[in-house]
Amino acid sequence: MVQSSVLGFPRMGKLRDLKKATEAYWGGKISRDDLLAEGKRLRLEHWNIQKNAGVDLIPSNDFAFYDQVLDHIQLFNVIPERYSKYNLDPLDTYFAMGRGLQKEGVDVPALEMVKWFDSNYHYVKPALSDNQEFKLAADPKPVREFLEAKAAGIVTRPVLLGPVSFLALGKADRGASLNPITKLQDLLPVYADLLAQLKAAGAEDVQIDEPVLVFDLAADVKAAFKPAYEKLGNLGDKAPRLTLATYFGDIVHNIDVLSSLQSLHAVHVDLVRNPEQLDTVIAALGPNQTLSAGVVDGRNIWKADFKVAIEKVEAAIQKLGKDRVIVATSSSLLHTPHTLASEKNLDAEIRDWFSFAVEKLSEVVVIAKAVTEGPASVSAELEANAKSMHSRATSTRTNDPAVKARQAAVTPEQHIRQSPFPVRIAQQTEHIKLPKFPTTTIGSFPQTSQIRVTRNKFTKGEITAAEYEKFIEDQIREVVKVQEDLDLDVLVHGEAERNDMVQYFGERLTGYAFTTHAWVQSYGSRCVRPPIIVGDISRPAPMTVKESKFAVSITNKPMKGMLTGPITCLRWSFPRNDVHQSVQAQQLALALRDEVVDLEEAGVKVIQVDEPALREGLPLRAGAEREKYIKWAVDAFKLSTAGVTDSTQIHSHFCYSEFQDFFHAIAALDADVLSIENSKSDAKLLKVFVDEKYPRHIGPGVYDIHSPRVPSEQEIKDRAAEMLAYLSPEQLWINPDCGLKTRAWPETKAALANMVAAAKYFREKY
Numbered sequence: 001m002v003q004s005s006v007l008g009f010p011r012m013g014k015l016r017d018l019k020k021a022t023e024a025y026w027g028g029k030i031s032r033d034d035l036l037a038e039g040k041r042l043r044l045e046h047w048n049i050q051k052n053a054g055v056d057l058i059p060s061n062d063f064a065f066y067d068q069v070l071d072h073i074q075l076f077n078v079i080p081e082r083y084s085k086y087n088l089d090p091l092d093t094y095f096a097m098g099r100g101l102q103k104e105g106v107d108v109p110a111l112e113m114v115k116w117f118d119s120n121y122h123y124v125k126p127a128l129s130d131n132q133e134f135k136l137a138a139d140p141k142p143v144r145e146f147l148e149a150k151a152a153g154i155v156t157r158p159v160l161l162g163p164v165s166f167l168a169l170g171k172a173d174r175g176a177s178l179n180p181i182t183k184l185q186d187l188l189p190v191y192a193d194l195l196a197q198l199k200a201a202g203a204e205d206v207q208i209d210e211p212v213l214v215f216d217l218a219a220d221v222k223a224a225f226k227p228a229y230e231k232l233g234n235l236g237d238k239a240p241r242l243t244l245a246t247y248f249g250d251i252v253h254n255i256d257v258l259s260s261l262q263s264l265h266a267v268h269v270d271l272v273r274n275p276e277q278l279d280t281v282i283a284a285l286g287p288n289q290t291l292s293a294g295v296v297d298g299r300n301i302w303k304a305d306f307k308v309a310i311e312k313v314e315a316a317i318q319k320l321g322k323d324r325v326i327v328a329t330s331s332s333l334l335h336t337p338h339t340l341a342s343e344k345n346l347d348a349e350i351r352d353w354f355s356f357a358v359e360k361l362s363e364v365v366v367i368a369k370a371v372t373e374g375p376a377s378v379s380a381e382l383e384a385n386a387k388s389m390h391s392r393a394t395s396t397r398t399n400d401p402a403v404k405a406r407q408a409a410v411t412p413e414q415h416i417r418q419s420p421f422p423v424r425i426a427q428q429t430e431h432i433k434l435p436k437f438p439t440t441t442i443g444s445f446p447q448t449s450q451i452r453v454t455r456n457k458f459t460k461g462e463i464t465a466a467e468y469e470k471f472i473e474d475q476i477r478e479v480v481k482v483q484e485d486l487d488l489d490v491l492v493h494g495e496a497e498r499n500d501m502v503q504y505f506g507e508r509l510t511g512y513a514f515t516t517h518a519w520v521q522s523y524g525s526r527c528v529r530p531p532i533i534v535g536d537i538s539r540p541a542p543m544t545v546k547e548s549k550f551a552v553s554i555t556n557k558p559m560k561g562m563l564t565g566p567i568t569c570l571r572w573s574f575p576r577n578d579v580h581q582s583v584q585a586q587q588l589a590l591a592l593r594d595e596v597v598d599l600e601e602a603g604v605k606v607i608q609v610d611e612p613a614l615r616e617g618l619p620l621r622a623g624a625e626r627e628k629y630i631k632w633a634v635d636a637f638k639l640s641t642a643g644v645t646d647s648t649q650i651h652s653h654f655c656y657s658e659f660q661d662f663f664h665a666i667a668a669l670d671a672d673v674l675s676i677e678n679s680k681s682d683a684k685l686l687k688v689f690v691d692e693k694y695p696r697h698i699g700p701g702v703y704d705i706h707s708p709r710v711p712s713e714q715e716i717k718d719r720a721a722e723m724l725a726y727l728s729p730e731q732l733w734i735n736p737d738c739g740l741k742t743r744a745w746p747e748t749k750a751a752l753a754n755m756v757a758a759a760k761y762f763r764e765k766y
């Protein structure tokens, strides 16, 4: 029998219940026990949904109050002393590491948070000390949650992040210099103990995620797999069987590693992303090993094409037999929204093309049944699926000849600014008039609950468009006044009218569908509702001009227009899977180009086009695919921005971007000013700008915006002084790491006041 399996389920709940409970706990509105009870309720609900859908292998320990990697940091006691020294309740230590804490004598910033592979999910990076010791937590979470499910009559397959990935995704803590992978031998006994406890609790199978296998691995990381799994896979009756899971890429380049891991029970590969790896992986399996075939997309919302999926699984069965194949989601379903059932406003034709997490459970079950019992056993499901596939493939909604004609007419010249940077900056200096060390922010100001509630009322028709517009104008007025009082140099309008920097644009572009409840966790309690690209994209009307024009009209200071770039719009939407992403990016670029030109005409002299997802889209492995991506992605940005005159200053913003291996792409954008996230990284990383003789302006973030903590003026001065070791005073802008939408007003004003004071200090000094 071919079993069905799921690698992980979204944990927020149907109505973002976990977000609400967690934020209520942080705000002191519910107790620790209330929060723990809500976590338990959600876990049980999610296990039952999977059980009722008929899934054979149901995950546990995929739940986390903040992040699954952070769970492992606490599980193995990789807790830096700056957090443990306060002897907080374990849950509060956990949140302090995730989001920082500044309260009642505690003042500690968060651990670094970075993107999870090429997704829009963020994980907390393990930070190891030179003398790092590992210790398994008492009452380990994976065992506790396994027993919790078992008590409810559901035998689950616990999910662990494997030791090699845990270490390879970590780093040396501040002041330490170790290479984390050198600690493998010390970590393995802790895993062995954990596996033994899981087995004793009744777990027969464990899913052990080693997603780093999709990367080009450093030799020492690659070499770590064999000793790790020789130990963990040979614990005999004392341990569960291990299914090693990889996702978001292929493992063909590391296939020798796989061949050496004969102690594993099963290997999971992502056959949505890389179907071509199937034969190589099968050939590397030992005679008793099982293949977990990831054929239902865990990263997108399109219905699986049953015909294609079944063909892949049948191809595996041909070689391995039915008992050695499992049908699975390609990755955890964490990256998909909870259920399509919550969407009441979707057009019926389009809705029929989608499948969210709950619906994907049925997909793995149907595919497993089709290959176990034969297609006749699920003929109705197969027929309905074939109809949906046909409907989408032939729909006129996906095809806009006018968009295609415009794309065909794009010329190389449209990607290039009129003059080179020295000419442009001279004109911009004249046109915009800025001091040295100009201060600015990244765009958004606090999205207060008043803003969200008012928008919600407008969406529900409880207030009129005119009332909402007036409300937004008042918000802009307030934000402009605050910035003037703070004496910032380049102002922003605050983005109060935007629900999200991508969704907002998706809702204004033709070719998109958008949802009401399709939330996906981005980090911690924060969620996003990615709009869905269903067809060719165009801009029926200006999207941001009204608010920017209004903002320009109420101040004498320069006002930045604020747009989300084509690659970020693409990556943080659910993209089409029937058209290459480069085509979708170019369509977005053309729509944004018109918006940029309209903003310029409206008197906006500075325009920022955010591209925080540019780095995230980089193929995970070096090689030709990467270079191709960089070419089309950079072209899309340039196409969107190069329609302006020299005196208009183009900014771009990047957060979450490790730019060391990506510098040439950022440089190729030819943006006049870059603002980049830098406050939690070593300023030494800026050396690349010197080495590469980067000529244009840069604002490396001087403080972290993810935490409510207020940086002191001195801290900001120290940070900027470090930057000046690498950047010239003429180049340096002073700004935060990213937008301020998640912050509250008191900390925002306090932090910006310190930032402006620090900038003035340098202005005096130079």
Ligand SMILES: CN1c2c(nc(N)[nH]c2=O)NC[C@@H]1CNc1ccc(C(=O)N[C@@H](CCC(=O)N[C@@H](CCC(=O)N[C@@H](CCC(=O)O)C(=O)O)C(=O)O)C(=O)O)cc1
Residues within 6 Å of the ligand: 120, 447, 449, 451, 452, 453, 455, 456, 498, 499, 500, 501, 502, 503, 522, 523, 525, 526, 527, 528, 529, 530, 572, 612, 741, 742
């Ligand atoms: C910069 N980042 C972003 C990423 N991806 C995006 N798509 N957008 C981003 O900005 N990826 C990388 C980072 C991740 N960072 C963040 C930062 C902040 C958030 C965030 O705050 N998310 C909000 C939801 C934002 C939103 O869409 N709000 C809507 C709906 C608000 C709402 O909850 N309404 C209520 C009713 C009103 C009320 O009572 O409050 C409801 O529907 O029930 C809006 O403002 O209209 C979050 O709350 O998590 C995400 C990623």
Ligand SMILES: N[C@@H](CCS)C(=O)O
Residues within 6 Å of the ligand: 442, 443, 444, 501, 562, 610, 612, 653, 655, 738, 739, 740, 741
């Ligand atoms: N302009 C956006 C960028 C976030 S990456 C903001 O300020 O929120």
Ligand SMILES: [Zn+2]
Residues within 6 Å of the ligand: 442, 612, 653, 654, 655, 737, 738, 739
């Ligand atoms: Zn940002």
